[in-house]
Every structure is written in structure tokens, then in C-alpha cells.
Amino acid sequence: MHAMPLPPRLKLVPPGAWVALAWGASTAFTFLARVRLPGEETANEFTAVQFYRWDGLLILTIACALALLGSMRLHRRPLRALALLLTAAAFLTTNLAAGAIQLAQFLAVDLALYFIAAGRPRRTGVTALTMALAVLLVWETVRLLRGWGIGTLEELTVALTAVVAWLLGDASHRTREYGERLRAQAATQAVTDERLRIAREMHDMVAHSIGIIALQAGAAARVVHTQPDAAREAMTAVETAGRETLAGLRRMLVALRHADQDGDRDRAAASAEADRLHPAEGLADLDRLAAATTAAGVQVDVHWKGARRQLPPDIDLSVFRIVQESITNVVRHAATTACRVTVDYLEEHVAVEVTDDGRGRGSTTDTGFGLVGMRERVALLHGEFTAGPRPEGGFRVTARLPVPATATSATVAV
Numbered sequence: 001m002h003a004m005p006l007p008p009r010l011k012l013v014p015p016g017a018w019v020a021l022a023w024g025a026s027t028a029f030t031f032l033a034r035v036r037l038p039g040e041e042t043a044n045e046f047t048a049v050q051f052y053r054w055d056g057l058l059i060l061t062i063a064c065a066l067a068l069l070g071s072m073r074l075h076r077r078p079l080r081a082l083a084l085l086l087t088a089a090a091f092l093t094t095n096l097a098a099g100a101i102q103l104a105q106f107l108a109v110d111l112a113l114y115f116i117a118a119g120r121p122r123r124t125g126v127t128a129l130t131m132a133l134a135v136l137l138v139w140e141t142v143r144l145l146r147g148w149g150i151g152t153l154e155e156l157t158v159a160l161t162a163v164v165a166w167l168l169g170d171a172s173h174r175t176r177e178y179g180e181r182l183r184a185q186a187a188t189q190a191v192t193d194e195r196l197r198i199a200r201e202m203h204d205m206v207a208h209s210i211g212i213i214a215l216q217a218g219a220a221a222r223v224v225h226t227q228p229d230a231a232r233e234a235m236t237a238v239e240t241a242g243r244e245t246l247a248g249l250r251r252m253l254v255a256l257r258h259a260d261q262d263g264d265r266d267r268a269a270a271s272a273e274a275d276r277l278h279p280a281e282g283l284a285d286l287d288r289l290a291a292a293t294t295a296a297g298v299q300v301d302v303h304w305k306g307a308r309r310q311l312p313p314d315i316d317l318s319v320f321r322i323v324q325e326s327i328t329n330v331v332r333h334a335a336t337t338a339c340r341v342t343v344d345y346l347e348e349h350v351a352v353e354v355t356d357d358g359r360g361r362g363s364t365t366d367t368g369f370g371l372v373g374m375r376e377r378v379a380l381l382h383g384e385f386t387a388g389p390r391p392e393g394g395f396r397v398t399a400r401l402p403v404p405a406t407a408t409s410a411t412v413a414v
Contacts, residue, residue: 014075015074015075015111015112015115015119016071016072016073016074016075016081017071018111018115019067019070019071019074019085019108019111019112019115020067020068020071020072020108022107022108022111023064023067023068023071023085023088023107023108025107026104026105026107026108027060027064027092027104029104030092030096030102030104030105056095059091059092059094059095060092060095062091063088063089063091063092063095064088066084066085066087066088066091067084067085067088067089067108069084070082070083070084070085070088070112071085071108074112074115074116078112078115078116078120078124078128079116079124079127079128079131081112082109082112082113082116082128082131082132083131085108085109085112086109086131086132086135088108089101089105089106089108089109089135090135090139092105093105093139098151098154099143099148099149099150099151099154100139100140100150100151100152100154100155100158101135101136101139101155101158102154102158103154103157103158103161106132106158106161106162109132109162110161110162110164110165111165112128113125113128113129113132113162113165113166113169114165114166114168114169114172115169116128116169117129117165117166117167117168117169117170117172117173118168118169118170118172118173118176119169119173120173122170122173125166125169125170125173128166129162129163129166132162133159133162133163136155136158136159136162139155140152140155187372190372190373191372191373191376193373194372194373194376194377195376195380197373198318198376198377198380213238213242216234216235216237216238217234217235217238219231219234220232220234220235220238245313281317281320281321282311282313282316282317282319282320283311283316283319283320283343285320286302286320286323286341286343287302289320289323289324289327290302290327290341293327293331297331297337298327298330298331298336298337298338298339299337299338299339300327300338300339300340300341301338301339301340301341302341302342302343303340303341303342303343304343304345305342305343305344305345306344306345306346307345308345309345311350311403312403312404314381315350315381315401315403318377318378318381318401319343319350319352319399319401321374321377322352322354322374322377322378322397322399323341323343323352323354325370325373325374326339326341326354326370326374326397327339327341327354328370329370329395330354330356330358330395333358333359334356334358334359334394334395335358335359336356336357336358336359336394338356338357339354339355339356340353340354340355340356341353341354342354348402348403349383349400349401349402349403350400350401350403351398351399351400351401352398352399352400353396353397353398354396354397354398355390355394355395355396355397356394356395357393357394358394358395359394359395371387374387374397374399375387378399378400378401381401381402382402383399383400383401383402384398384399384400385398385399385400386398
């Protein structure tokens with residue numbers, strides 16, 4: 001059976017506040033147990049002589065002050081805070097004429113043990129449990145040495161609750177650590193998968209570019225004697241495609257340090273011939289993507305800024321993939337019917353922004369680690385990436401990728 005998660009508002013309450021609340025509730029219960037409630041013939045507990053006297057009230061005041069001080073310090077100094085809570089519990093018990101520290105007085109201590117075990121290193125949690133059990137043992141030992149009666153069964157019950165509280169906290173600590181390890185492994189795997197995906201796409205782009213170079217070179221060879229101008233244009237296209245391909249390979253190979261696995265390489269090699277003459281997706285396909293998403297029920301408005309020009313294939317594909325992933329996350333998670341895509345061609349950069357007016361969660365709930373993949377793409381191209389809720393509501397994804405000087409100088413009409 002899975003434990004029900006705490007509501008978000010309750011998670012905002014600090015542990016010290018819960019401990020202070022537990023102390024207040026247990027103190028109120030102590031008073032209620034010593035008065036005759038409606039329907040009872042007598043009170044459940046015997047009232048000590050000093051319970052309502054000035055000295056008893058002074059002890060109560062000091063114990064409450066110690067407990068509140070310990071609650072305030074629980075976050076910063078957990079062991080010192082626990083020592084104050086244990087002192088308060090023992091101090092207040094002297095006011096009850098009881099042979100053992102009562103469970104009500106140990107409720108705040110149990111809660112503090114849980115929070116310490118759940119949120120602190122295991123050594124700190126073990127030390128806290130040892131302190132709590134030691135106080136119970138010392139209490140009983142002192143009373144035995146002075147010839148006073150003790151409540152062995154009551155004290156064993158209190159000790160058992162302390163152990164159970166520590167076990168629950170330790171289990172929570174282990175579960176959280178395990179979850180963090182799983183998330184870290186999943187994020188690492190997502191980065192690796194994204195790098196392999198980029199490597200495969202780069203392979204496809206190179207295959208396409210080589211196919212274009214082969215076609216242009218063949219055309220130039222056929223008309224070199226009869227149409228020298230056409231041959232010159234074809235060879236210029238070969239040079240441009242070759243430079244762009246080499247630049248893209250250089251940028252990727254510097255960042256991608258791990259080769260794809262043999263099976264992926266074999267599949268890529270087998271499909272290279274089929275993909276050779278089919279261009280990879282890019283910003284030219286953005287309008288088609290927007291139209292398909294709009295037909296599916298989410299209106300996508302695309303706005304272009306600056307002089308549109310041809311980008312290096314790896315940058316063009318990466319910008320398209322970022323927009324594609326962002327729109328996918330809007331459809332899946334934003335609970336909205338519209339989003340806005342802005343592509344800005346700057347002098348040395350290309351910038352893209354995807355915004356929506358949905359729930360403001362965007363892809364933070366995406367189990368496919370969409371943000372990780374987008375951030376990895378931008379990092380490999382030495383760009384800037386941001387993603388997060390908008391102050392006015394909704395979610396925003398922005399990316400800014402540098403465009404090599406060779407590409408900016410080769411502006412063409414799109």
C-alpha cells in the first residue's frame with residue numbers, strides 16, 4: 001500500500017512547527033487527563049500536589065520554553081534541539097508524580113526523531129535515537145537508585161515509540177535517496193540518449209550533404225565544357241555544402257565523446273542510402289508542424305523576425321527540435337488551446353521562444369525528460385537555454401544559438 005502524499009500546503013510547514021504543535025497538543029492532553037470530563041465519574045489521571053501550585057506552573061513554563069526553543073532550532077542544530085526537547089519532557093514529567101516519562105510528553109520527541117532520521121545523515125539519526133533512549137534509561141536508573149517506584153512497562157512503551165519513529169524516518173530517508181538516484185540515473189540516460197539521437201541525426205545530415213555534393217559535382221563534370229557558368233555555380237554549391245558539413249561535424253565531434261553502439265551504427269548505415277537524398281527536418285518545416293498541431297486542437301502562431309536565411313544544418317535541425325519538443329509539451333501538459341512561437345534571426349545568433357498561457361508547468365512533468373534533451377542540444381552548440389513558468393502565467397522556453405560567421409555571411413532568401 002502506498003502512503004498518501006501530503007498536500008502541497010502542508011509540505012510548506014517546517015518540521016519545527018510540527019514539533020511545537022505536537023508539544024502543545026500533548027500538554028493540553030496532559031491537562032485534560034487530569035480533570036473530570038463530561039460523562040466521567042473521576043479524572044483518568046491522579047493530579048500531583050504541585051500541579052496547580054506556583055512551583056508546578058513555573059516548571060510547566062520552563063518546560064514549554066525549552067520545547068519551543070528546541071522546535072525553533074530543529075532545522076539548524078537538530079541534536080541540540082533534541083536535547084532541549086528531551087530536557088523539557090523530563091522536566092515536565094517531574095510535575096506529574098509519575099514513575100516514568102509519559103508517552104504524551106515524548107510525542108514531540110518522537111516527531112523530532114522522525115524528522116532528524118528523514119532529513120539528516122544516518123549517523124545523526126542514530127545519535128538522536130541513542131540520546132532519546134539514554135534519557136529514558138537514566139530516568140529509570142535515577143529513580144531506582146533513590147528507591148522510588150518506576151513504570152517499567154510505560155517506559156518500554158515510550159522507548160518502542162521512539163524506535164518506531166526513527167525507523168519510519170530512516171525508511172523515508174532511504175526512499176528519498178533511492179528516488180534521487182533513480183532520477184539522476186534517468187537524467188544521465190536521457191542526456192546519453194539525446195546525444196546518440198543527435199549523433200544519428202548528424203549522420204543523416206552528413207549523408208544528405210554528401211549526396212548533394214555528389215549530384216552537384218556530377219552535374220558540373222557534365223557541363224564543364226559546354227556551360228562553364230553553370231559548372232561554376234555547381235562547384236560553388238559543392239564548396240558551400242562541404243564547408244557547412246565540416247563545420248557541423250567539427251562542432252558536434254568536439255562535444256560528443258562517446259560513439260554510438262554497434263547496433264545503432266549498423267541501423268544508421270543500413271538506412272543511410274535510403275535517407276541520402278531526403279533532407280533533414282528544419283525551420284522550413286515549422287509552418288507544417290504548426291498547421292498539424294493547430295489541426296489537432298492547439299493553435300500555434302508562428303512569428304518570424306529578422307532576415308530569414310539558411311542556417312547550418314545542425315543548428316537548423318536543433319532549433320526545429322526545440323520548437324517541436326516545446327509544442328509537444330504544451331499539447332501534453334499545459335492544458336491550453338494556443339501557444340506562440342517566435343523565431344528571431346539576429347546578426348550572430350538565432351533565437352527561438354515558445355510561450356503558452358496554460359498551467360505554467362510546461363514540460364516539468366514530462367517523464368521523457370524533454371527539458372534535459374533541449375538543454376543538452378543547446379549546450380552542445382554553445383548556446384543559451386532557459387525554461388520556466390511565466391510571472392503572468394503559463395510557461396516559456398527560450399533558446400539562443402550562435403551562428404558561425406561563415407553562415408552569417410552566406411545569407412540567402414528563404
